Amino acid sequence: MILTVGNIKGGVGKSTLACNIAAALSLADSENSILLIDGDKQGSAATFEQARTETRGNAGFTCVRAQGSEVLNQVRSMRDKFDHIIIDAGGQDNPSLRAGLVASDKVLVPVAPRSFETWALEDMVSLINEAQITNERLEALAVINLAFPRGKDNSQTEEIIREDFPSLHMLNPPIVQRKAWSDAAGQGLCLLDPPRKDVKAIEEFLALLAGLGINQNNIKVIYNVSTKKTKTA
Numbered sequence: 405m406i407l408t409v410g411n412i413k414g415g416v417g418k419s420t421l422a423c424n425i426a427a428a429l430s431l432a433d434s435e436n437s438i439l440l441i442d443g444d445k446q447g448s449a450a451t452f453e454q455a456r457t458e459t460r461g462n463a464g465f466t467c468v469r470a471q472g473s474e475v476l477n478q479v480r481s482m483r484d485k486f487d488h489i490i491i492d493a494g495g496q497d498n499p500s501l502r503a504g505l506v507a508s509d510k511v512l513v514p515v516a517p518r519s520f521e522t523w524a525l526e527d528m529v530s531l532i533n534e535a536q537i538t539n540e541r542l543e544a545l546a547v548i549n550l551a552f553p554r555g556k557d558n559s560q561t562e563e564i565i566r567e568d569f570p571s572l573h574m575l576n577p578p579i580v581q582r583k584a585w586s587d588a589a590g591q592g593l594c595l596l597d598p599p600r601k602d603v604k605a606i607e608e609f610l611a612l613l614a615g616l617g618i619n620q621n622n623i624k625v626i627y628n629v630s631t632k633k634t635k636t637a
């Protein structure tokens with residue numbers, strides 16, 4: 405699978421999800437070879453890979469930094485060497501994002517359930533539609549991230565996306581804003597790495613992986629209902 409995680413809106417969780425998906429793919433199958441392309445000048449994904457290597461001794465995936473057309477070149481030269489390529493395309497309408505869309509099988513658009521974010525979707529969907537002219541296989545998926553734990557904002561945003569942007573396939577459930585995500589990333593960990601404290605966050609993440617068609621046979625999360633702790637086997 406070649407997957408771009410992209411949205412021209414900043415701060416919606418592109419890097420967080422791209423890094424977690426890359427790490428989860430490596431945990432799902434140790435035979436998987438995974439390339440994470442950091443297409444953002446900020447280099448968040450590359451920093452995560454360094455932190456993960458320091459914490460675990462091995463990130464489980466390879467990370468390269470590339471900008472604009474280099475993203476396309478990386479995909480073209482690496483697609484036969486890796487089972488999965490994940491692209492963190494960075495914010496704004498940038499050449500890395502356009503290159504990612506042209507080169508990918510899927511694009512995952514994280515959307516925060518707040519007005520400015522849904523307004524910005526129109527431009528993102530136009531970019532996707534443009535890319536689909538040359539890349540007919542590009543499948544467009546959206547997930548609500550940084551969702552509110554309660555209230556109607558999440559479902560209202562989903563409704564707006566369904567009605568106004570029917571070409572985006574909504575993945576469910578929304579990913580709620582939970583400290584576990586930022587805590588894990590800060591240590592170079594993904595949500596499926598120990599200490600796996602937040603069962604709800606893990607469940608939402610596993611649902612996202614399923615929506616992306618990622619085989620979870622080897623990600624066996626065992627729930628201990630009484631302690632609410634989880635462990636993976």
Ligand SMILES: Nc1ncnc2c1ncn2[C@@H]1O[C@H](COP(=O)(O)OP(=O)(O)OP(=O)(O)O)[C@@H](O)[C@H]1O
Pocket residue numbers: 413414415416417418419420421444446448494495549550551579580581582583584585586589
């Ligand atoms: N589901 C979540 N729960 C809690 N915090 C989250 C969640 N998703 C992302 N974050 C936090 O939100 C912030 C923005 O996330 P991230 O950097 O992944 O967004 P981004 O879209 O890549 O931003 P940029 O456009 O700057 O590249 C980070 O501090 C991250 O830890």
Ligand SMILES: [Mg+2]
Pocket residue numbers: 418419420444446448492494495
């Ligand atoms: Mg980012």
